[in-house]
Amino acid sequence: MPVTDVITDPENLTMTVIADLAAPVERVWKAYSDPRQLERFWGPPGWPATFTAFDLVVGGRARYTMNGPRGEQSSGSWEFLSIDGPHGFEVLDSFVGDDGEPLDGFPSMRMTFGFAPSAEGTRMTNVSYFDSVEALEQVVAMGAVEGTRMAMSQLDAVLQDLRDYAQGKGTRLEVLDDTHVRITRLVDGPQELVWRAHNDPELMKQWLLGPDGWEMTECVVAARAGETYRNSWAPVGDGAGQAFGFEGEALLVDAPRRAVTTERMQGTEGPVTLNDLSLYEEDGATLITLLIEYPDAETRDMILATGMIDGMETSYARLEDLVLV
Missing domain, CATH: 3.30.530.20 (START domain)
Structure with missing residues:
Protein backbone atom coordinates (compact mmCIF):
# COMPACT_ATOMS: atom_id res chain seq x y z
CA MET A 1 0.00 0.00 0.00
CA VAL A 158 0.68 0.56 -12.78
CA LEU A 159 4.24 1.62 -12.00
CA GLN A 160 5.71 -1.83 -12.64
CA ASP A 161 5.88 -3.79 -15.85
CA LEU A 162 2.81 -6.03 -15.64
CA ARG A 163 4.77 -9.24 -16.05
CA ASP A 164 7.28 -8.20 -13.36
CA TYR A 165 4.38 -7.35 -11.07
CA ALA A 166 2.34 -10.52 -11.43
CA GLN A 167 3.80 -13.27 -13.61
CA GLY A 168 4.54 -16.50 -11.78
CA LYS A 169 2.90 -15.27 -8.56
CA GLY A 170 -0.30 -17.24 -8.98
CA THR A 171 -3.68 -16.17 -7.66
CA ARG A 172 -3.23 -13.45 -5.05
CA LEU A 173 -5.72 -12.35 -2.40
CA GLU A 174 -5.81 -8.91 -0.78
CA VAL A 175 -8.28 -8.15 2.01
CA LEU A 176 -9.18 -4.48 1.49
CA ASP A 177 -11.66 -4.04 4.36
CA ASP A 178 -14.40 -5.93 6.21
CA THR A 179 -16.52 -6.39 3.10
CA HIS A 180 -14.12 -6.21 0.12
CA VAL A 181 -11.36 -8.47 -1.18
CA ARG A 182 -9.36 -8.17 -4.38
CA ILE A 183 -8.13 -11.26 -6.23
CA THR A 184 -5.59 -10.97 -9.06
CA ARG A 185 -4.09 -13.44 -11.51
CA LEU A 186 -1.96 -12.80 -14.58
CA VAL A 187 -2.78 -14.96 -17.60
CA ASP A 188 -0.29 -15.13 -20.44
CA GLY A 189 -2.74 -14.39 -23.23
CA PRO A 190 -4.61 -11.50 -24.85
CA GLN A 191 -7.59 -9.74 -23.27
CA GLU A 192 -10.00 -10.74 -26.04
CA LEU A 193 -9.32 -14.46 -25.53
CA VAL A 194 -9.51 -14.21 -21.73
CA TRP A 195 -12.85 -12.39 -22.02
CA ARG A 196 -14.15 -15.02 -24.43
CA ALA A 197 -13.06 -17.77 -22.04
CA HIS A 198 -15.21 -16.12 -19.35
CA ASN A 199 -18.27 -15.81 -21.61
CA ASP A 200 -18.31 -18.79 -24.01
CA PRO A 201 -20.10 -21.73 -22.31
CA GLU A 202 -18.10 -24.35 -24.18
CA LEU A 203 -14.82 -22.76 -23.16
CA MET A 204 -15.96 -22.18 -19.57
CA LYS A 205 -16.71 -25.90 -19.23
CA GLN A 206 -13.06 -26.61 -20.05
CA TRP A 207 -11.44 -24.51 -17.31
CA LEU A 208 -13.91 -23.20 -14.71
CA LEU A 209 -13.89 -26.44 -12.70
CA GLY A 210 -12.03 -25.78 -9.44
CA PRO A 211 -10.19 -28.82 -8.04
CA ASP A 212 -9.59 -31.88 -10.21
CA GLY A 213 -12.43 -34.36 -10.28
CA TRP A 214 -15.26 -31.94 -11.02
CA GLU A 215 -17.17 -31.02 -14.16
CA MET A 216 -19.44 -28.11 -15.10
CA THR A 217 -22.86 -29.54 -15.82
CA GLU A 218 -24.72 -26.30 -16.58
CA CYS A 219 -23.53 -22.96 -17.94
CA VAL A 220 -25.95 -20.17 -18.79
CA VAL A 221 -24.19 -16.86 -19.56
CA ALA A 222 -25.56 -13.36 -18.94
CA ALA A 223 -24.43 -11.41 -22.00
CA ARG A 224 -26.11 -8.09 -21.09
CA ALA A 225 -26.98 -6.11 -18.00
CA GLY A 226 -30.27 -7.37 -16.57
CA GLU A 227 -29.83 -10.94 -17.78
CA THR A 228 -29.35 -13.82 -15.37
CA TYR A 229 -26.71 -16.54 -15.36
CA ARG A 230 -26.53 -19.99 -13.82
CA ASN A 231 -23.52 -22.30 -13.35
CA SER A 232 -23.59 -25.80 -11.84
CA TRP A 233 -20.91 -28.37 -10.98
CA ALA A 234 -20.88 -32.02 -9.98
CA PRO A 235 -18.21 -34.64 -9.19
CA VAL A 236 -17.10 -36.70 -12.16
CA GLY A 237 -18.51 -40.23 -12.18
CA ASP A 238 -18.70 -41.66 -8.66
CA GLY A 239 -16.35 -39.03 -7.25
CA ALA A 240 -16.79 -37.62 -3.78
CA GLY A 241 -18.75 -34.42 -3.26
CA GLN A 242 -22.22 -33.00 -3.68
CA ALA A 243 -23.42 -31.11 -6.76
CA PHE A 244 -23.80 -27.36 -6.31
CA GLY A 245 -24.17 -24.18 -8.31
CA PHE A 246 -24.34 -20.40 -8.33
CA GLU A 247 -26.70 -17.96 -9.99
CA GLY A 248 -27.15 -14.23 -10.24
CA GLU A 249 -27.76 -11.19 -12.40
CA ALA A 250 -25.44 -9.13 -14.59
CA LEU A 251 -25.45 -5.50 -13.46
CA LEU A 252 -22.85 -4.22 -15.94
CA VAL A 253 -21.26 -5.75 -19.04
CA ASP A 254 -18.53 -3.76 -20.81
CA ALA A 255 -16.86 -6.24 -23.17
CA PRO A 256 -14.01 -7.07 -23.19
CA ARG A 257 -12.98 -5.13 -20.08
CA ARG A 258 -15.45 -5.43 -17.22
CA ALA A 259 -18.45 -7.38 -15.95
CA VAL A 260 -20.28 -6.93 -12.63
CA THR A 261 -22.62 -9.64 -11.37
CA THR A 262 -24.43 -10.67 -8.21
CA GLU A 263 -23.88 -14.21 -6.95
CA ARG A 264 -25.64 -16.56 -4.57
CA MET A 265 -25.75 -20.31 -4.15
CA GLN A 266 -28.59 -21.95 -6.07
CA GLY A 267 -31.66 -22.74 -4.01
CA THR A 268 -30.87 -20.25 -1.26
CA GLU A 269 -31.69 -16.64 -0.45
CA GLY A 270 -28.08 -15.76 0.15
CA PRO A 271 -25.72 -14.51 1.23
CA VAL A 272 -25.37 -12.50 -1.97
CA THR A 273 -21.99 -11.20 -3.10
CA LEU A 274 -21.14 -8.63 -5.74
CA ASN A 275 -18.42 -9.76 -8.18
CA ASP A 276 -16.64 -7.07 -10.19
CA LEU A 277 -14.39 -8.63 -12.86
CA SER A 278 -11.97 -6.52 -14.90
CA LEU A 279 -9.35 -7.42 -17.49
CA TYR A 280 -6.29 -5.35 -18.42
CA GLU A 281 -3.82 -6.33 -21.16
CA GLU A 282 -0.18 -5.32 -21.43
CA ASP A 283 2.50 -6.88 -23.65
CA GLY A 284 0.26 -9.81 -24.57
CA ALA A 285 -0.58 -10.73 -20.97
CA THR A 286 -3.88 -10.05 -19.21
CA LEU A 287 -4.31 -9.19 -15.55
CA ILE A 288 -7.56 -10.60 -14.18
CA THR A 289 -8.82 -8.58 -11.20
CA LEU A 290 -11.87 -9.76 -9.26
CA LEU A 291 -13.21 -7.39 -6.61
CA ILE A 292 -15.72 -9.17 -4.35
CA GLU A 293 -18.10 -7.34 -2.03
CA TYR A 294 -19.49 -9.38 0.87
CA PRO A 295 -22.39 -8.39 3.13
CA ASP A 296 -20.16 -8.57 6.23
CA ALA A 297 -16.80 -9.78 7.54
CA GLU A 298 -18.26 -13.04 8.86
CA THR A 299 -19.52 -14.02 5.41
CA ARG A 300 -16.19 -12.98 3.88
CA ASP A 301 -14.20 -15.19 6.24
CA MET A 302 -16.61 -18.12 5.89
CA ILE A 303 -16.33 -18.14 2.09
CA LEU A 304 -12.56 -17.62 2.00
CA ALA A 305 -12.12 -20.52 4.44
CA THR A 306 -13.60 -22.94 1.88
CA GLY A 307 -10.31 -23.03 -0.05
CA MET A 308 -11.73 -20.78 -2.74
CA ILE A 309 -8.36 -19.26 -3.69
CA ASP A 310 -6.70 -22.64 -4.23
CA GLY A 311 -9.61 -23.72 -6.41
CA MET A 312 -9.40 -20.50 -8.41
CA GLU A 313 -5.68 -21.00 -9.00
CA THR A 314 -6.31 -24.50 -10.37
CA SER A 315 -8.97 -23.09 -12.69
CA TYR A 316 -6.83 -20.15 -13.82
CA ALA A 317 -3.95 -22.51 -14.64
CA ARG A 318 -6.33 -24.38 -16.95
CA LEU A 319 -7.50 -21.08 -18.43
CA GLU A 320 -3.93 -20.10 -19.24
CA ASP A 321 -3.34 -23.40 -21.00
CA LEU A 322 -6.57 -22.84 -22.92
CA VAL A 323 -5.76 -19.35 -24.25
CA LEU A 324 -2.21 -20.38 -25.17
CA VAL A 325 -3.43 -23.21 -27.41
Whole structure:
Protein backbone atom coordinates (compact mmCIF):
# COMPACT_ATOMS: atom_id res chain seq x y z
CA MET A 1 0.00 0.00 0.00
CA PRO A 2 1.86 3.14 -1.16
CA VAL A 3 -0.13 5.74 0.82
CA THR A 4 1.91 6.89 3.80
CA ASP A 5 -0.63 9.31 5.21
CA VAL A 6 -3.82 11.25 4.54
CA ILE A 7 -4.02 14.41 6.64
CA THR A 8 -7.07 16.64 6.94
CA ASP A 9 -6.37 20.09 8.36
CA PRO A 10 -9.55 22.15 9.02
CA GLU A 11 -7.49 25.11 10.27
CA ASN A 12 -5.63 25.45 6.97
CA LEU A 13 -8.52 24.07 4.87
CA THR A 14 -6.41 21.33 3.29
CA MET A 15 -6.31 17.59 2.75
CA THR A 16 -2.84 16.20 2.09
CA VAL A 17 -2.03 12.78 0.64
CA ILE A 18 1.56 11.52 1.00
CA ALA A 19 2.72 8.37 -0.78
CA ASP A 20 6.13 6.75 -1.07
CA LEU A 21 6.42 5.00 -4.41
CA ALA A 22 8.99 2.45 -5.55
CA ALA A 23 9.63 4.10 -8.92
CA PRO A 24 11.68 7.07 -10.19
CA VAL A 25 10.13 10.50 -10.56
CA GLU A 26 9.96 10.23 -14.35
CA ARG A 27 7.99 6.96 -14.15
CA VAL A 28 5.52 8.41 -11.62
CA TRP A 29 5.07 11.49 -13.81
CA LYS A 30 4.22 9.24 -16.76
CA ALA A 31 1.55 7.46 -14.70
CA TYR A 32 -0.10 10.77 -13.79
CA SER A 33 0.26 12.44 -17.18
CA ASP A 34 -0.97 9.54 -19.37
CA PRO A 35 -4.78 9.22 -19.09
CA ARG A 36 -4.71 5.51 -19.95
CA GLN A 37 -2.43 4.86 -16.98
CA LEU A 38 -4.10 7.40 -14.71
CA GLU A 39 -7.52 5.83 -15.13
CA ARG A 40 -6.18 2.52 -13.80
CA PHE A 41 -5.84 3.99 -10.31
CA TRP A 42 -7.64 7.34 -10.09
CA GLY A 43 -10.94 5.76 -9.04
CA PRO A 44 -11.08 3.41 -6.03
CA PRO A 45 -11.66 -0.33 -6.59
CA GLY A 46 -15.16 -0.81 -7.95
CA TRP A 47 -15.26 2.76 -9.30
CA PRO A 48 -12.73 2.81 -12.19
CA ALA A 49 -12.23 6.14 -13.93
CA THR A 50 -12.47 6.74 -17.66
CA PHE A 51 -10.85 9.92 -18.95
CA THR A 52 -12.68 11.24 -22.01
CA ALA A 53 -10.51 14.37 -22.36
CA PHE A 54 -6.96 15.14 -21.27
CA ASP A 55 -5.43 18.35 -22.62
CA LEU A 56 -2.18 18.61 -20.66
CA VAL A 57 -1.42 22.30 -21.23
CA VAL A 58 -1.91 25.31 -18.99
CA GLY A 59 -5.56 26.28 -19.41
CA GLY A 60 -6.40 22.84 -20.82
CA ARG A 61 -8.94 20.50 -19.27
CA ALA A 62 -9.26 16.86 -18.35
CA ARG A 63 -12.61 15.18 -17.83
CA TYR A 64 -13.30 11.82 -16.26
CA THR A 65 -16.17 9.65 -15.07
CA MET A 66 -15.96 7.04 -12.33
CA ASN A 67 -18.33 4.13 -12.96
CA GLY A 68 -19.74 2.28 -9.95
CA PRO A 69 -20.57 -1.44 -9.94
CA ARG A 70 -24.34 -0.88 -9.94
CA GLY A 71 -24.34 1.66 -12.77
CA GLU A 72 -23.66 4.71 -10.59
CA GLN A 73 -21.56 7.50 -12.04
CA SER A 74 -19.57 10.40 -10.62
CA SER A 75 -17.83 12.81 -12.98
CA GLY A 76 -15.17 15.41 -12.49
CA SER A 77 -12.99 17.81 -14.43
CA TRP A 78 -9.55 19.34 -14.03
CA GLU A 79 -8.43 22.69 -15.33
CA PHE A 80 -4.63 22.70 -15.55
CA LEU A 81 -3.33 25.80 -13.73
CA SER A 82 0.39 25.04 -13.92
CA ILE A 83 2.58 22.21 -15.23
CA ASP A 84 6.18 21.46 -14.25
CA GLY A 85 6.84 17.99 -15.59
CA PRO A 86 8.16 15.69 -14.28
CA HIS A 87 8.07 17.43 -10.89
CA GLY A 88 4.35 18.12 -10.62
CA PHE A 89 1.27 20.03 -11.74
CA GLU A 90 -1.65 22.02 -10.34
CA VAL A 91 -5.34 21.79 -11.25
CA LEU A 92 -8.74 23.16 -10.32
CA ASP A 93 -10.81 20.06 -9.56
CA SER A 94 -14.63 20.20 -9.88
CA PHE A 95 -17.56 17.81 -9.65
CA VAL A 96 -19.43 18.09 -12.96
CA GLY A 97 -22.65 16.93 -14.55
CA ASP A 98 -23.29 15.34 -17.93
CA ASP A 99 -22.78 18.71 -19.62
CA GLY A 100 -19.33 19.10 -18.07
CA GLU A 101 -20.40 22.08 -15.97
CA PRO A 102 -19.75 22.23 -12.19
CA LEU A 103 -22.56 20.83 -10.07
CA ASP A 104 -24.41 23.12 -7.69
CA GLY A 105 -23.89 22.22 -4.06
CA PHE A 106 -20.55 20.49 -4.64
CA PRO A 107 -17.19 22.14 -3.89
CA SER A 108 -14.38 22.87 -6.32
CA MET A 109 -10.86 22.72 -4.96
CA ARG A 110 -7.35 23.60 -6.05
CA MET A 111 -5.07 20.55 -6.07
CA THR A 112 -1.30 20.38 -6.32
CA PHE A 113 0.68 17.23 -7.15
CA GLY A 114 4.39 17.14 -6.35
CA PHE A 115 6.87 14.37 -7.19
CA ALA A 116 10.25 14.43 -5.45
CA PRO A 117 13.10 11.90 -5.33
CA SER A 118 13.22 9.78 -2.16
CA ALA A 119 15.09 6.82 -0.74
CA GLU A 120 12.35 4.49 -2.02
CA GLY A 121 12.07 6.19 -5.41
CA THR A 122 9.52 9.02 -5.32
CA ARG A 123 7.56 10.82 -2.65
CA MET A 124 4.23 12.00 -4.04
CA THR A 125 2.53 14.86 -2.19
CA ASN A 126 -0.99 15.82 -3.22
CA VAL A 127 -2.58 18.80 -1.44
CA SER A 128 -6.23 19.82 -1.92
CA TYR A 129 -7.13 23.41 -0.91
CA PHE A 130 -10.75 24.14 0.08
CA ASP A 131 -12.69 27.39 0.31
CA SER A 132 -14.32 26.53 3.65
CA VAL A 133 -14.41 24.03 6.49
CA GLU A 134 -17.84 22.95 5.23
CA ALA A 135 -16.41 22.09 1.80
CA LEU A 136 -13.62 20.04 3.38
CA GLU A 137 -16.05 18.22 5.64
CA GLN A 138 -18.39 17.52 2.72
CA VAL A 139 -15.64 15.83 0.70
CA VAL A 140 -14.45 13.83 3.72
CA ALA A 141 -18.04 12.73 4.41
CA MET A 142 -18.25 11.46 0.82
CA GLY A 143 -15.48 8.96 1.64
CA ALA A 144 -12.50 10.84 0.19
CA VAL A 145 -9.98 9.63 2.78
CA GLU A 146 -10.66 5.90 2.54
CA GLY A 147 -11.42 6.14 -1.17
CA THR A 148 -8.03 7.74 -1.75
CA ARG A 149 -6.24 5.02 0.18
CA MET A 150 -8.00 2.29 -1.78
CA ALA A 151 -7.44 4.04 -5.12
CA MET A 152 -3.72 4.47 -4.45
CA SER A 153 -3.43 0.79 -3.52
CA GLN A 154 -3.75 0.11 -7.25
CA LEU A 155 -0.75 2.24 -8.21
CA ASP A 156 1.95 -0.38 -7.61
CA ALA A 157 0.59 -2.46 -10.48
CA VAL A 158 0.68 0.56 -12.78
CA LEU A 159 4.24 1.62 -12.00
CA GLN A 160 5.71 -1.83 -12.64
CA ASP A 161 5.88 -3.79 -15.85
CA LEU A 162 2.81 -6.03 -15.64
CA ARG A 163 4.77 -9.24 -16.05
CA ASP A 164 7.28 -8.20 -13.36
CA TYR A 165 4.38 -7.35 -11.07
CA ALA A 166 2.34 -10.52 -11.43
CA GLN A 167 3.80 -13.27 -13.61
CA GLY A 168 4.54 -16.50 -11.78
CA LYS A 169 2.90 -15.27 -8.56
CA GLY A 170 -0.30 -17.24 -8.98
CA THR A 171 -3.68 -16.17 -7.66
CA ARG A 172 -3.23 -13.45 -5.05
CA LEU A 173 -5.72 -12.35 -2.40
CA GLU A 174 -5.81 -8.91 -0.78
CA VAL A 175 -8.28 -8.15 2.01
CA LEU A 176 -9.18 -4.48 1.49
CA ASP A 177 -11.66 -4.04 4.36
CA ASP A 178 -14.40 -5.93 6.21
CA THR A 179 -16.52 -6.39 3.10
CA HIS A 180 -14.12 -6.21 0.12
CA VAL A 181 -11.36 -8.47 -1.18
CA ARG A 182 -9.36 -8.17 -4.38
CA ILE A 183 -8.13 -11.26 -6.23
CA THR A 184 -5.59 -10.97 -9.06
CA ARG A 185 -4.09 -13.44 -11.51
CA LEU A 186 -1.96 -12.80 -14.58
CA VAL A 187 -2.78 -14.96 -17.60
CA ASP A 188 -0.29 -15.13 -20.44
CA GLY A 189 -2.74 -14.39 -23.23
CA PRO A 190 -4.61 -11.50 -24.85
CA GLN A 191 -7.59 -9.74 -23.27
CA GLU A 192 -10.00 -10.74 -26.04
CA LEU A 193 -9.32 -14.46 -25.53
CA VAL A 194 -9.51 -14.21 -21.73
CA TRP A 195 -12.85 -12.39 -22.02
CA ARG A 196 -14.15 -15.02 -24.43
CA ALA A 197 -13.06 -17.77 -22.04
CA HIS A 198 -15.21 -16.12 -19.35
CA ASN A 199 -18.27 -15.81 -21.61
CA ASP A 200 -18.31 -18.79 -24.01
CA PRO A 201 -20.10 -21.73 -22.31
CA GLU A 202 -18.10 -24.35 -24.18
CA LEU A 203 -14.82 -22.76 -23.16
CA MET A 204 -15.96 -22.18 -19.57
CA LYS A 205 -16.71 -25.90 -19.23
CA GLN A 206 -13.06 -26.61 -20.05
CA TRP A 207 -11.44 -24.51 -17.31
CA LEU A 208 -13.91 -23.20 -14.71
CA LEU A 209 -13.89 -26.44 -12.70
CA GLY A 210 -12.03 -25.78 -9.44
CA PRO A 211 -10.19 -28.82 -8.04
CA ASP A 212 -9.59 -31.88 -10.21
CA GLY A 213 -12.43 -34.36 -10.28
CA TRP A 214 -15.26 -31.94 -11.02
CA GLU A 215 -17.17 -31.02 -14.16
CA MET A 216 -19.44 -28.11 -15.10
CA THR A 217 -22.86 -29.54 -15.82
CA GLU A 218 -24.72 -26.30 -16.58
CA CYS A 219 -23.53 -22.96 -17.94
CA VAL A 220 -25.95 -20.17 -18.79
CA VAL A 221 -24.19 -16.86 -19.56
CA ALA A 222 -25.56 -13.36 -18.94
CA ALA A 223 -24.43 -11.41 -22.00
CA ARG A 224 -26.11 -8.09 -21.09
CA ALA A 225 -26.98 -6.11 -18.00
CA GLY A 226 -30.27 -7.37 -16.57
CA GLU A 227 -29.83 -10.94 -17.78
CA THR A 228 -29.35 -13.82 -15.37
CA TYR A 229 -26.71 -16.54 -15.36
CA ARG A 230 -26.53 -19.99 -13.82
CA ASN A 231 -23.52 -22.30 -13.35
CA SER A 232 -23.59 -25.80 -11.84
CA TRP A 233 -20.91 -28.37 -10.98
CA ALA A 234 -20.88 -32.02 -9.98
CA PRO A 235 -18.21 -34.64 -9.19
CA VAL A 236 -17.10 -36.70 -12.16
CA GLY A 237 -18.51 -40.23 -12.18
CA ASP A 238 -18.70 -41.66 -8.66
CA GLY A 239 -16.35 -39.03 -7.25
CA ALA A 240 -16.79 -37.62 -3.78
CA GLY A 241 -18.75 -34.42 -3.26
CA GLN A 242 -22.22 -33.00 -3.68
CA ALA A 243 -23.42 -31.11 -6.76
CA PHE A 244 -23.80 -27.36 -6.31
CA GLY A 245 -24.17 -24.18 -8.31
CA PHE A 246 -24.34 -20.40 -8.33
CA GLU A 247 -26.70 -17.96 -9.99
CA GLY A 248 -27.15 -14.23 -10.24
CA GLU A 249 -27.76 -11.19 -12.40
CA ALA A 250 -25.44 -9.13 -14.59
CA LEU A 251 -25.45 -5.50 -13.46
CA LEU A 252 -22.85 -4.22 -15.94
CA VAL A 253 -21.26 -5.75 -19.04
CA ASP A 254 -18.53 -3.76 -20.81
CA ALA A 255 -16.86 -6.24 -23.17
CA PRO A 256 -14.01 -7.07 -23.19
CA ARG A 257 -12.98 -5.13 -20.08
CA ARG A 258 -15.45 -5.43 -17.22
CA ALA A 259 -18.45 -7.38 -15.95
CA VAL A 260 -20.28 -6.93 -12.63
CA THR A 261 -22.62 -9.64 -11.37
CA THR A 262 -24.43 -10.67 -8.21
CA GLU A 263 -23.88 -14.21 -6.95
CA ARG A 264 -25.64 -16.56 -4.57
CA MET A 265 -25.75 -20.31 -4.15
CA GLN A 266 -28.59 -21.95 -6.07
CA GLY A 267 -31.66 -22.74 -4.01
CA THR A 268 -30.87 -20.25 -1.26
CA GLU A 269 -31.69 -16.64 -0.45
CA GLY A 270 -28.08 -15.76 0.15
CA PRO A 271 -25.72 -14.51 1.23
CA VAL A 272 -25.37 -12.50 -1.97
CA THR A 273 -21.99 -11.20 -3.10
CA LEU A 274 -21.14 -8.63 -5.74
CA ASN A 275 -18.42 -9.76 -8.18
CA ASP A 276 -16.64 -7.07 -10.19
CA LEU A 277 -14.39 -8.63 -12.86
CA SER A 278 -11.97 -6.52 -14.90
CA LEU A 279 -9.35 -7.42 -17.49
CA TYR A 280 -6.29 -5.35 -18.42
CA GLU A 281 -3.82 -6.33 -21.16
CA GLU A 282 -0.18 -5.32 -21.43
CA ASP A 283 2.50 -6.88 -23.65
CA GLY A 284 0.26 -9.81 -24.57
CA ALA A 285 -0.58 -10.73 -20.97
CA THR A 286 -3.88 -10.05 -19.21
CA LEU A 287 -4.31 -9.19 -15.55
CA ILE A 288 -7.56 -10.60 -14.18
CA THR A 289 -8.82 -8.58 -11.20
CA LEU A 290 -11.87 -9.76 -9.26
CA LEU A 291 -13.21 -7.39 -6.61
CA ILE A 292 -15.72 -9.17 -4.35
CA GLU A 293 -18.10 -7.34 -2.03
CA TYR A 294 -19.49 -9.38 0.87
CA PRO A 295 -22.39 -8.39 3.13
CA ASP A 296 -20.16 -8.57 6.23
CA ALA A 297 -16.80 -9.78 7.54
CA GLU A 298 -18.26 -13.04 8.86
CA THR A 299 -19.52 -14.02 5.41
CA ARG A 300 -16.19 -12.98 3.88
CA ASP A 301 -14.20 -15.19 6.24
CA MET A 302 -16.61 -18.12 5.89
CA ILE A 303 -16.33 -18.14 2.09
CA LEU A 304 -12.56 -17.62 2.00
CA ALA A 305 -12.12 -20.52 4.44
CA THR A 306 -13.60 -22.94 1.88
CA GLY A 307 -10.31 -23.03 -0.05
CA MET A 308 -11.73 -20.78 -2.74
CA ILE A 309 -8.36 -19.26 -3.69
CA ASP A 310 -6.70 -22.64 -4.23
CA GLY A 311 -9.61 -23.72 -6.41
CA MET A 312 -9.40 -20.50 -8.41
CA GLU A 313 -5.68 -21.00 -9.00
CA THR A 314 -6.31 -24.50 -10.37
CA SER A 315 -8.97 -23.09 -12.69
CA TYR A 316 -6.83 -20.15 -13.82
CA ALA A 317 -3.95 -22.51 -14.64
CA ARG A 318 -6.33 -24.38 -16.95
CA LEU A 319 -7.50 -21.08 -18.43
CA GLU A 320 -3.93 -20.10 -19.24
CA ASP A 321 -3.34 -23.40 -21.00
CA LEU A 322 -6.57 -22.84 -22.92
CA VAL A 323 -5.76 -19.35 -24.25
CA LEU A 324 -2.21 -20.38 -25.17
CA VAL A 325 -3.43 -23.21 -27.41
